[in-house]
Amino acid sequence: MSPVLAGVLQLLALIAALALAYRPLGDYMAKVYSSDKHLRVEKWIYKGIGANPNTEMRWPAYLRGVLAFSAVSVLFLYLLQRIQGSLPGSLGFSSIDPDQAFNTAASFVSNTNWQSYYGEQAMGHVVQTGGLAVQNFVSASVGIAVAVALVRGFALPHSRLRSSGGTPIRTGELGNFWSDLVRGTVRILIPISVIGAIILVACGAIQNFSGIHSVDQFMGGSQQWNGGAVASQEAIKELGTNGGGYFNANSAHPFENPTPFSNLFEIFLILLIPFALTRTFGRMVGSLRQGYAILATMVTIWIGFTALMMWTEFAHHGPAFDIAGGAMEGKENRFGVGGSSIFAVATTLTSTGAVDSFHSSFTGLGGGITILSMQLGEIAPGGTGSGLYGILIMAIIAVFIAGLMVGRTPEYLGKKIGTREIKFAALYILITPALVLIFTAAAMALPTPGNSMTNSGAHGFSEILYAYTSGANNNGSAFAGLNADTQWFNTTIGLAMLLGRFLPMVFVLALAGSLAEQKPVPATAGTLRTEKPLFTGLLVGAILIITGLTYFPALALGPLAEGLAS
Amino acid sequence: MNNSVTNTARLLWAGLRALLVLTVVTGVLYPLAITGVAQGLFSDKANGSEIKADGKVVGSSLIGQTYNLPLKKGQETPEPDLKWFQPRPSNGLGTNSVNTQYKLILSGATNRSGDNKDLIDWVKAAKAAVIKDNSVNGYTVKPSDVPADAVTSSGSGLDPDISPEYADIQVHRIAEKNGLPVAQVQKLVDEQTEGRTLGFIGEPRVNVLELNIALKELVAKS
Numbered sequence: 001m002s003p004v005l006a007g008v009l010q011l012l013a014l015i016a017a018l019a020l021a022y023r024p025l026g027d028y029m030a031k032v033y034s035s036d037k038h039l040r041v042e043k044w045i046y047k048g049i050g051a052n053p054n055t056e057m058r059w060p061a062y063l064r065g066v067l068a069f070s071a072v073s074v075l076f077l078y079l080l081q082r083i084q085g086s087l088p089g090s091l092g093f094s095s096i097d098p099d100q101a102f103n104t105a106a107s108f109v110s111n112t113n114w115q116s117y118y119g120e121q122a123m124g125h126v127v128q129t130g131g132l133a134v135q136n137f138v139s140a141s142v143g144i145a146v147a148v149a150l151v152r153g154f155a156l157p158h159s160r161l162r163s164s165g166g167t168p169i170r171t172g173e174l175g176n177f178w179s180d181l182v183r184g185t186v187r188i189l190i191p192i193s194v195i196g197a198i199i200l201v202a203c204g205a206i207q208n209f210s211g212i213h214s215v216d217q218f219m220g221g222s223q224q225w226n227g228g229a230v231a232s233q234e235a236i237k238e239l240g241t242n243g244g245g246y247f248n249a250n251s252a253h254p255f256e257n258p259t260p261f262s263n264l265f266e267i268f269l270i271l272l273i274p275f276a277l278t279r280t281f282g283r284m285v286g287s288l289r290q291g292y293a294i295l296a297t298m299v300t301i302w303i304g305f306t307a308l309m310m311w312t313e314f315a316h317h318g319p320a321f322d323i324a325g326g327a328m329e330g331k332e333n334r335f336g337v338g339g340s341s342i343f344a345v346a347t348t349l350t351s352t353g354a355v356d357s358f359h360s361s362f363t364g365l366g367g368g369i370t371i372l373s374m375q376l377g378e379i380a381p382g383g384t385g386s387g388l389y390g391i392l393i394m395a396i397i398a399v400f401i402a403g404l405m406v407g408r409t410p411e412y413l414g415k416k417i418g419t420r421e422i423k424f425a426a427l428y429i430l431i432t433p434a435l436v437l438i439f440t441a442a443a444m445a446l447p448t449p450g451n452s453m454t455n456s457g458a459h460g461f462s463e464i465l466y467a468y469t470s471g472a473n474n475n476g477s478a479f480a481g482l483n484a485d486t487q488w489f490n491t492t493i494g495l496a497m498l499l500g501r502f503l504p505m506v507f508v509l510a511l512a513g514s515l516a517e518q519k520p521v522p523a524t525a526g527t528l529r530t531e532k533p534l535f536t537g538l539l540v541g542a543i544l545i546i547t548g549l550t551y552f553p554a555l556a557l558g559p560l561a562e563g564l565a566s
Numbered sequence: 567m568n569n570s571v572t573n574t575a576r577l578l579w580a581g582l583r584a585l586l587v588l589t590v591v592t593g594v595l596y597p598l599a600i601t602g603v604a605q606g607l608f609s610d611k612a613n614g615s616e617i618k619a620d621g622k623v624v625g626s627s628l629i630g631q632t633y634n635l636p637l638k639k640g641q642e643t644p645e646p647d648l649k650w651f652q653p654r655p656s657n658g659l660g661t662n663s664v665n666t667q668y669k670l671i672l673s674g675a676t677n678r679s680g681d682n683k684d685l686i687d688w689v690k691a692a693k694a695a696v697i698k699d700n701s702v703n704g705y706t707v708k709p710s711d712v713p714a715d716a717v718t719s720s721g722s723g724l725d726p727d728i729s730p731e732y733a734d735i736q737v738h739r740i741a742e743k744n745g746l747p748v749a750q751v752q753k754l755v756d757e758q759t760e761g762r763t764l765g766f767i768g769e770p771r772v773n774v775l776e777l778n779i780a781l782k783e784l785v786a787k788s
Contacts, residue, residue: 001766009766048587051580064577072581118672134593138585178584185588190596197600198607204628207604207612215616217631218624218778219647225614225626232600236592249673252721254628255614260768316714318680324689326714330675333654333715333727336769340721357721358675367679459679481677566680 007310007338010264011303014342017268018275025272026279026291032187033148033180034284045182053179058172059513062149065177066142066505070109073135074498077105080131081123090124091211091226103490108135110501111143111383113237113244113353113476114493116484120226120247125209132244133233137193140240140273141184143351143385146505147277148284149174150389153512154413155285172517174509188273189240196235196269203265204258205231230255238269241383243353243476251343251356252332263335263356267346274298274350274381277388285413289531294391296536301380301543302349305373309341312365318566321363330358341366348373351383353476360455360463360479364566367459367479368559371466374473375551376543377432383474389508391539395530396425396511398542402528412530414520424511431503433550435472435496440465440554442492449488454481458565462558467493472500619779627773630656630726648699649743651736651781653774654728655692657719673722692717696735705738727771730759744785754780 038046038053046053057065078101080087085095096104100116107114108131117123123132152174201207210227217223230246234256237243247253257263275295282291314337316327331340340357347354348370359370373380379390396412400422403410410417417425443449443464453460463482470477471493478484484493529535604612617627625631630653634644646652657676678685696716697707713731733755741748758777761770 001762003769006762006766006769013766045587045591049580049584051584065581068574068577068581069584070581072578072585076582076585118674121672129597130589130593133597134585134589137592138588178580181584182588185592190592193596194600198603201600201604201608201612204611204615206614207601208614209601210613215614215625216623218619218775219631219633219650223625223629223631227613229597229601231604231612232597247673247722249675249722249724252675253673254626254722254724254726258615258628260763264767320678320680320682320685320689321714323686323693324714324717325710325712326718327680328714328720329678329680329685329689329718330721331718332720332722332725333729333771334725334768339768355721358677360677360679361675361685363680454677455679455682457681459681479677480675481679562679562681 003336003338004310004314006336007341010338011306011342014264014267014271018271021272022276022279025276027283029188029276029280030283032183033175033280039186042182042186045186046178049178051178053176053182055176056173057176059149059174059509059516062174062177063506063509066146066509067502069138069177069181070142070502073109073138074105077108077131077135078102080127081105084124084127087124087126089126089209093122093124096122099487099490100485103494106494106497107476108132108242108244109139110474110497111139111240111242111351111386112471112474112497112501113242114471114478114484114497115244115476116490116493118248119245125228128233128246129229133229133236136233136236136240136242136244137185137189138181140189140236140242140384141181143383144184144188144273144277145177145180145385146508147385147388148180148280150392150508150512151281151284153515154415156516172513174512174516189236192239192269192272193232193235196239196265197232199265200231200234200262203262204254205234205262206255207231234266235269237354238266238352239273241270241274241350241352243347245354251354252358257356260334260339263339263343266354266356267343270346270350270352270354271381273384274387277385278381281388281392287531290413293531293536293539294395296533297391297539297543298380298382298387300536300540301376302345305349305369305380306342306345309345309366309369310338312363312369313337313341316363317365317563318363327361327363327366330361332357344370345373347477348475349376349378349380349382351378351386351474351476353470355477358480359466359477360459360481364459364559364563367462368555368563370477371462371469371559372547372551372555374469374475375436376547377429378473378475379543386474393425393428393508393511394543394546395539396421397429397546398535398539399528399530400425401542402538408526411521411527414523415515415518416521420514421511424507424514428504428507429546431507432472432500435500436465436468437554439468439472439492439496443468443488446488449486452483452486452489454483458558458561462562465554465558468496471496474501617775617779619782624779625775626726627776628726630654630724631775633774633778646699648739650778651728651733651740651774654715654725655688655717655719656723657688673724675721675723676719689717700735700739702738702742707735711735726773726775728774730755730770730772733759733772733777740781744781746784746788750784751781754784
């Protein structure tokens, strides 16, 4: 069997596995966020928090919950790293410097997991397991909560899908943030992570709390090993589209991703929730076909990008790869070009940023595909929750464009898209490109940031463009030749991650509130049928054109220049 | 004003309590439960898949090693011990001062792009060395015989595997250096070659440490 055919079969197996999980998981998640019953363990947790899970929140209250929880999380994680040197279970590692601790705290709370540190040389058990991995759960849960709040904005008031213990819902109410946060963690993320972690250990991922110790080698001498709760962190790292590796080599490290099967399984975990949320969406707005139209858009982009990536990586253009006879630099033998290409696209089209191979050593065009994937806004299928709300914003833009063409006030899912709604959507899609391009331009204009580049020329520029694209889109992967542990990069990427995560959430929740206050308008003969393939085509086009026009000049200077030269 | 300060404080207090409770659940109970199950059911794997030769631990089947001669005086990099199968290059983190080449205190890739001059030089040098080292009496390695993995570094810098093609071109050298028949060494490589999982997942590969352990046994027997 040729490697190309094996790669295609792996992709097909992945599609089949995701398809099998789609309905049960999507329906289950809809039930989780619609049920008015609380589990006993959840009641204990609410008691610990001191919050009443049945209080309905309007959008400002919901947003305040998101921001308060996240602000406390940043501060807690920052302090935990700053006192690491005096904590037990830290493997002798010292406290993290202020700029790097800020960057890492911002990174994990914003679901980015950009890492300017080397995991096995910097972070002990307490920070990894009790700090970073905790954010892997809760930041993912916050993302889903915000997406669910937006979906409720569309669904209200004509369908009651709420946990308010029987009291009638007033317009404008979006649910309870604490309840959504806890349910997402307890009922969705933990159960799947438990299964995932055990499967990963069965493949060979390590799971222990031993310290750094020496193991003898074949030729004499010894290797230094880190222990760690790796499998448990790896499972939620992928499932929550986080991506922060326990080790510096991330999912290329054999202790994180030991076999070809574990590789495919990790890709499955990355894509599982973001795809299934379209079913949840369809269920909650009362039309599964609306969910399928969104799903079809995601799948079209995902498969198209994966095919392009396989093509360019198997073709391996580039001077060094021509001499080597293949683009195997930065790739593991057990995954090969096929498995690495599928992983690279899945991780950048979601907000994951885990890597099983190093994107900086992909072909020029392959590296460009990873950058473009993030620049689409990570919506195919995107991060846990952030993917769904991102693509719903694009759907609103697409409906608006279609409305302009025929001269009608646009509507989506029975809600009018008026001035207020389109303003929030427009602000949402402007914030990330603004962060990426302004910070990239500043870094290129200043004298010192360029010293962090490993490669020169177009690829050096790509390293910096990649860094801010990854940060502002909350991805976390890198063209890792860039030495990002400088005050400049720690600070600016830290800011890009926080602003790129929480400003869009402000606009999403404001939009949700605005939608929730509207009475639905009945569909007429002139209504754009958003559950039809025509709309899927329109949406794919809108996504590609809007992103393409925004980023084309920057892409032309970096990956396109490199790719076309080789 | 006063009211909003109180409200903000109350909200942050709720946020902190939520974080602490969820930290206990996801940062303490969850990893401990997984560790318990892992140590109970798969303790070998959970502790790093250690592998033994002659009753002595010699590494992990998941982590690559070097098979070099002891460092001679005045040498900066040791020479490969050509008696043993050789792994992929590991140029690690390149200019980083802690590039450790399979010592596992720091994993990582070179991150060099396809048009990077260092990478082009490394690949050329590696290719020349693979051809020279493996061309022995009556067997010449052609440049087109050298697979890509033999001249490139992996993502982790710890790749435990080589491609079957890279193992194959080492067979004649191994046979000559160890005084074994070529057919016997080739048979060993074939036995140690692992195909794709279920026939299509991943790529065929040979675990270098397991192969060298088997080779050591073969040499001891003959």
